[in-house]
Amino acid sequence: MADNIRVRFAPSPTGYLHVGGLRTALYNFLFARKHNGTLILRIEDTDRSRYVEGAIENLINSLHWAGLEFDEGPFLQSQRLHLYKKYVDELLVKKKAYYCFCNAERLEQVRKELEAKKLNPKYDRCCLSLSPQQIEENLNNKLPHVIRMTIPENRIIQFTDIVRGSVEFNADLIDDQILLKSDGYPTYHLANVVDDHLMEISHVIRGEEWLSSVPKHLLLYEYFGWESPQMAHLPLLLNADKSKLSKRQGDVAVEDYRTKGYLKEALINFVALLGWNPGTEQDIFSLNELIEQFTLERVHKAGAVFNIEKLISLNEIHLRKKSGEEILVMLKEELQKSQFTSLRFSDEYLLRVIEAMRERVSFVKDYLEKSPYFFEPPTEYDETAKTKNWKPETPQHLKTLTEKFSRLENPKKENFENALLAAAEELHISNGKIIHPLRLAVSGMSSGPGVYDILEILGKEETVKRVSVALEKILV
Numbered sequence: 001m002a003d004n005i006r007v008r009f010a011p012s013p014t015g016y017l018h019v020g021g022l023r024t025a026l027y028n029f030l031f032a033r034k035h036n037g038t039l040i041l042r043i044e045d046t047d048r049s050r051y052v053e054g055a056i057e058n059l060i061n062s063l064h065w066a067g068l069e070f071d072e073g074p075f076l077q078s079q080r081l082h083l084y085k086k087y088v089d090e091l092l093v094k095k096k097a098y099y100c101f102c103n104a105e106r107l108e109q110v111r112k113e114l115e116a117k118k119l120n121p122k123y124d125r126c127c128l129s130l131s132p133q134q135i136e137e138n139l140n141n142k143l144p145h146v147i148r149m150t151i152p153e154n155r156i157i158q159f160t161d162i163v164r165g166s167v168e169f170n171a172d173l174i175d176d177q178i179l180l181k182s183d184g185y186p187t188y189h190l191a192n193v194v195d196d197h198l199m200e201i202s203h204v205i206r207g208e209e210w211l212s213s214v215p216k217h218l219l220l221y222e223y224f225g226w227e228s229p230q231m232a233h234l235p236l237l238l239n240a241d242k243s244k245l246s247k248r249q250g251d252v253a254v255e256d257y258r259t260k261g262y263l264k265e266a267l268i269n270f271v272a273l274l275g276w277n278p279g280t281e282q283d284i285f286s287l288n289e290l291i292e293q294f295t296l297e298r299v300h301k302a303g304a305v306f307n308i309e310k311l312i313s314l315n316e317i318h319l320r321k322k323s324g325e326e327i328l329v330m331l332k333e334e335l336q337k338s339q340f341t342s343l344r345f346s347d348e349y350l351l352r353v354i355e356a357m358r359e360r361v362s363f364v365k366d367y368l369e370k371s372p373y374f375f376e377p378p379t380e381y382d383e384t385a386k387t388k389n390w391k392p393e394t395p396q397h398l399k400t401l402t403e404k405f406s407r408l409e410n411p412k413k414e415n416f417e418n419a420l421l422a423a424a425e426e427l428h429i430s431n432g433k434i435i436h437p438l439r440l441a442v443s444g445m446s447s448g449p450g451v452y453d454i455l456e457i458l459g460k461e462e463t464v465k466r467v468s469v470a471l472e473k474i475l476v
């Protein structure tokens with residue numbers, strides 16, 4: 001591997017970071033870190049018609065949230081226009097590019113004629129034969145124009161992609177690509193090649209949708225007399241039905257996953273596996289493990305299916321691996337946003353809730369959704385559990401129980417348990433007859449962590465209070 005590894009993530013600021021973009025950024029990041037290389041962030045913002053306010057900040061925020069820090073940049077192509085102009089002038093001198101003054105109507109007409117003849121709808125090179133005088137005159141008359149690159153005839157352009165192997169293109173099928181637009185901005189192709197060269201990029205790692213641009217880029221490198229970087233085109237991301245990943249079938253923006261409560265660790269682990277595998281059974285990775293194991297050689301060609309179930313299960317695994325303190329920070333944020341904001345809980349209390357629910361949650365918000373009773377007394381009681389477990393004799397049983405609970409001093413779960421066993425014995429009933437209604441009375445639900453864990457967390461006073469409220473509310 002060449003020692004000076006320099007890679008770039010080069011998004012166009014279209015409003016948000018797409019999960020496919022996150023994968024491209026991640027693979028570039030992993031490759032750079034693994035080889036002690038440099039990751040550059042370059043914003044390809046030369047398409048003014050697609051400019052979206054705030055998009056760059058948004059992109060940077062999402063990358064930062066995901067923990068993908070870059071070493072150089074962000075560089076904005078819109079601030080480098082003089083460079084593209086200089087290089088396109090060089091191509092004009094070398095006759096590898098030419099002025100084109102054709103207007104939209106003419107181009108449309110040419111396209112229609114070629115299509116009618118079932119020919120490839122390419123530009124017909126009408127302006128290639130303009131004399132220097134005509135060009136001069138048109139320029140003096142300020143006729144709107146673009147600059148196109150000349151594509152050679154009868155050439156097969158071949159290159160070796162790290163992921164896809166040998167790839168060939170027939171130059172006859174390629175249009176004389178516009179390099180500089182009438183607004184003076186470069187097109188993607190020109191700016192991309194000039195910048196990859198000036199930024200000394202050693203490897204271009206990007207989505208497969210850019211593969212068809214490679215022949216144009218290779219020709220530009222040749223025209224300029226520059227060496228082209230190595231290339232690796234990453235497989236397409238597909239929906240479960242194998243269609244191209246689209247907004248219609250689910251979220252595609254990184255920030256949507258973030259607001260839905262996905263952890264960055266889970267999303268990173270998930271996108272890492274969209275196109276790459278370690279060649280072993282391992283599928284749970286931290287960012288550092290990915291840096292150690294990632295190689296471009298193990299990126300596959302076949303489209304990668306986006307399986308949301310897998311993402312959910314990774315979220316659960318990464319969440320359950322976190323320390324109580326880490327979850328505490330997130331749980332407090334979640335509580336801030338919730339209906340429970342007016343209530344105050346000590347860290348110690350929340351840490352106990354975190355441990356009791358640890359194996360029952362997939363998202364931080366599950367703490368609130370699956371065990372709201374830790375944050376607020378139940379206001380409703382599960383109907384099925386009521387019918388099944390709340391009998392005419394239940395109030396008497398629970399009264400006997402709470403009398404025993406009241407006599408306990410700072411009870412732990414064992415003390416609650418012993419008191420319950422004693423009450424059951426005294427009443428000559430099975431423990432279950434009392435446990436199920438008790439759970440219902442304190443939590444309003446029929447399942448959750450062990451009932452004695454719940455009681456210990458809630459404490460004696462709260463438990464006794466909740467039982468007496470339930471006795472008033474649940475009537476049979």
Ligand code: GLU
Pocket residue numbers: 010011012044188192205206207210
């Ligand atoms: N600006 C292109 C994009 O939005 C970059 C493609 C490339 O990496 O060359 O993905």
